[in-house]
Amino acid sequence: MKSLPQYPETCYKLLLEGFSGVFGHLIEPTVQKFTWNSHWAVDHGKRTVKLLGDSFEARKNGLEDTLEYEREHGTFNVLKRWTEERLPIYGPGRQFVADIERSAAGLFGIATYGVQLIAYVENEDGLRIWAARRAASQALYPSKLGVTVGGSLPTGETPLQCLIREAQEEASLSEDLVSKSAHAVGILSYVTTSDAKSARDSEAGLIRAEVQYIYDMKVGVDVKPTPFDNEASTISLYSLGEIKKALDDGEFTPANACLILDFFIRHGLVTYESEVNYVQIISRLRRSLGIHTA
């Protein structure tokens, strides 16, 4: 993750015809590479890119036509990772205004959403956290550590629905257990830029604005999260000392390190007295993204 002194001032704003407010941010190289067809109005003076269309279908078609053209022409490396998964774009009052192919989200710098579950045991042995090690086969951050379950929110699911599905798929946790024991504790929201060297994509500097819906789940020692699909290789119970060492050693992915830090803050394990940047850390983990969010 790089620092973002320029965001969002130097970016083009993504607008939608008929809506006020900003929906995303495009960096200048992206704006220059796109072939802007009749679905768009680009204003280089105001540094805005407006998607035209007065209905969900019109906007969806506009995005699809545009992205399929650029995919065929090989304009953007990110589109080589085409997924056929759809990500939602929300307007004021959580209005579902469009959706977009997942691999294109970074080109427009729209808000994307994820769910994160931290399952933990707290008993006479202290507090321990179930942390998942990513499979070595993962394109992004292979073999790195994360919280118990994490997933990206597709079109059509609420965070809780997504959490229940992902907890089953990634950690074999039952719907009954998650519905009963997991509880929402807030969000993290932050902005990163893509790194050309990362395995995720090959365009550098794309704006990634993320909202993570966070869930804590205190479990008994009888609950054992176990990998089900191929995302995690192992899920193990770590003592606080082991978690801190893994953080020090850079074992967690950057986003997951933030999730662990936030857990420590929420549980009084990192405090004003122990951390001189306490206030800064808390407010920066919940950055106002400056765009519409769900």
Next chain:
Amino acid sequence: MKSLPQYPETCYKLLLEGFSGVFGHLIEPTVQKFTWNSHWAVDHGKRTVKLLGDSFEARKNGLEDTLEYEREHGTFNVLKRWTEERLPIYGPGRQFVADIERSAAGLFGIATYGVQLIAYVENEDGLRIWAARRAASQALYPSKLGVTVGGSLPTGETPLQCLIREAQEEASLSEDLVSKSAHAVGILSYVTTSDAKSARDSEAGLIRAEVQYIYDMKVGVDVKPTPFDNEASTISLYSLGEIKKALDDGEFTPANACLILDFFIRHGLVTYESEVNYVQIISRLRRSLGIHTA
């Protein structure tokens, strides 16, 4: 509380000689009323007010000379509420760079700090919260509801030290109980402007940048917070339904309503599924203040 579309762009920035960054925000009427003596360098072009002095003592003397002069001349109504209590001003890395008479904090828009304790019972009867009703004699928000304990952080105390003292003074809660059972869960940070009609002061539009250190304390039914000093008239156990009704009825002070809302979010009582402004509320309750904080 008013909306703040202009903050901090239209304000003068408070600077300190020898330090980078911003320490507070002064509104233009305040800048015009002050008699800026030799302790200050004011730049109307850059809209900055810089406190001169290369030591804690020099800065403290500069502030004292200036404020005593304005107090004698009756320049500011807020200084009629002179308290002789000192509030800390922190620089980078929590360096203690100056302190200031409490009643003058709003003139400079420095960050001020408070501690807040929410004691609650969670058992077969559900979750209930100990809420304190302010004494009718309080100048600010008489007879309104607040969380269990709330206090302002003076020079020389850490949040936890302040919490332990205030919990004893306001609610008769022992140091032993609070040390053992209260745990830090994060902060709220927000900006308000003063209202000339409020009882707190008589200058309108002053910038109030506040950081609240939040503590949760789950207690058994044997713990009964009881007013000790004269700040609260009663402290009572409210069911969630009663808390929600009190919120609807405007019984809580604005800041305390935010604290309750944050408690509801942290405890999964307000979720994405129940509140369309979930993400906005969470990030706005932890606004980046744009100034140095502790």
